Amino acid sequence: MNQQTDILNIAHNQPFMLNELSVLQDITRSVPGSVHYSIKRYRKDPQWNMEDTGMLVYNYEKNNLADNYLELKFCVTGNVYCYEKQSECDFCKMNASKTCVEKVNSIDVLSFSFKPSYLTQFVGGTKQRNISDEVLSFTHTTSFSKLLPLCGKTRMAIEGLLNHNYSDTLENIFINAQTQILLLYSLDCMLGDKEEVFTCKFLANEADREKITKAREVLIQHIGEPLTIKELSRKVAINECYLKKGFKEMFGTTIFDFYQSQRMEHAKYLLYEKGLSVTEVSMLLGYSSISHFSTAFKKHTGIKPCELLLR
Structure with missing residues (x-):
């Protein structure tokens, strides 16, 4: 499979030096008979100007069919990662989340590689074929790569891959399903440079779309x-109504549901990886009471926070 730094270079608009990249997380796995994938998380320097980027790579080797593959690559920013993995740091102990130097912005780079033996099952039996049919059946005889826009649906699929709760067999099923969705959206984009059609007319304005994306980063x-809708709308300079409607359309979820999901994923990390108590995590995430936090955690994960600590 190709090296992942190429999608990083495109997203950054200039080459990275090897010593610039600090790896926070590195996952490489294969779903039997389906997809080989990797998810890498890098520490993001505040001075880097990164753009969320997607790419489809089609590799065709006429004289060596074993080397044929289709690869999807994505580079997304805006997620937060706690750099202190092994023990509770002083910032956590002091509840100094605003000034914590260990909680850093990150860059997520995802790669999904498919072999012809897996992709040919999706090709229909019609005589009239388009470029997607040729690519999936590997009858297109020229290698190519194509940049892909990251629409709201694609972002939600990537979000699911980064934040799911499955393991073992169920994880394989989930990864397989999500990567098929990403493959669908990517091939649909490849058929033509169609602009995404929004129900909310104001989203036709690129500046307004950027404000909605910025709101996600602020959350x-x-x-x-926790921020109120009014506070969030002021931070990104957009009308509250536009913010709520635009966020739902671009990311497929409400502001509250998205924020709760992010909080609970961070809570799982603090409880399971860092070993903090339920009381400490409740305070760090801004909950007014432990019972409110426990209720929200169980609603999101299906278990109580104390049950996670026992695993």
């Missing part, structure tokens, strides 16, 4: 400091 940055 993640304030994971332990």
Whole structure:
């Protein structure tokens, strides 16, 4: 499979030096008979100007069919990662989430590679074929790569891959399903440079779409400091109504549901990886009481926070 730094270079608009990249997380796995995938998380320097980027790579080797593959690559920013993995740091002990130097912005790079033996099952038996049929059946005889826009549906599929709760067999089923969705959206984009059609007319304005995307980043940055819709709308300079409607359309979820999901994923990390108590996590995430936190956690994960600590 190709090296992942190429999608990073495109998203950054200039090449990275090897010593610039600090790896926070590195997952490489295969779903039997389906997809080989990797998810890498890098520490993001505040000075880097990164753009969320997608790419489809089609590799065709006439004289060596075993080397044929189709690969999807994505580079997304805006997620927050706690750099202190092994033990509770002083910032956590002091509840200093605003000034914590260990909680950093990150860059997620995802890669999904498919072999012809898996992709040919999707090709229909019609005589009239388009470029998607040729690619999936590997009858297109020229290698190519194509940049892909990251629409709201694609972002939600990527979000699911980064934040799911499945393991073992169920994880394989989930990964397989999500990657098929990403494959569908990517091939649909490849058929033509069609602009995404929004129900909310104001989203036709690129500046307004950027404000909605910025709102998502602000929510993640304030994971332990809940914001009201009014406060969030002021931070990104957009009308409250536009913010709520635009967020739902672009990301497929409400602001509240998205924020709760992010908080609970961070809570799982603090409880399971860092070993903090339920009381400490409740305070760090800005809950007024432990019972409110426990109720929200169980609603999101299906278990109580104390049950996670026992695993």
